[in-house]
Amino acid sequence: MKKLMTIAAFTFASATAIAQPAGxxxxxxxxxxxxxxxxxxxxxxxxxxxxxxxxxxxxxKDGQLSADEFSLLAKG
Known part of the structure; x- marks a missing residue:
């Protein structure tokens, strides 16, 4: 399952990351x-x-990270 998720992530990212703004x-x-x-x-x-x-x-504490919560990672 872990391999499948990793493969899916990279496949999805390769299709969508190109359309994302830098950052x-x-x-x-x-x-x-x-x-x-x-x-x-x-x-x-x-x-x-x-x-x-x-x-x-x-x-x-909902067990998920929103984009706003995730952005705190970059702020340290």
Whole structure:
């Protein structure tokens, strides 16, 4: 399952990242495998630095990262 998710993420990202503006949204798009504009803990497993900060970034504790919550990663 982990391999399948990783393959899906890279496939999806290669199709959509090109259309994204330069900046921090590329990683968000890469991790948002199901394209629901949220990153789940399962999706975060693809990128260890995001997974390590997941609980801290999930401000509303809904088990998902919104784009706003994810943007806090770049702010340190």
């Amino acid at each position: 921090g949204t590329d990683l968000f798009v890469l991790l948002d495998v199901d394209a629901n504009q949220m990153i789940s803990a399962e999706e975060a497993k693809i990128h260890e630095p995001v997974l390590a900060q997941f609980e801290t970034l999930d401000l509303n």
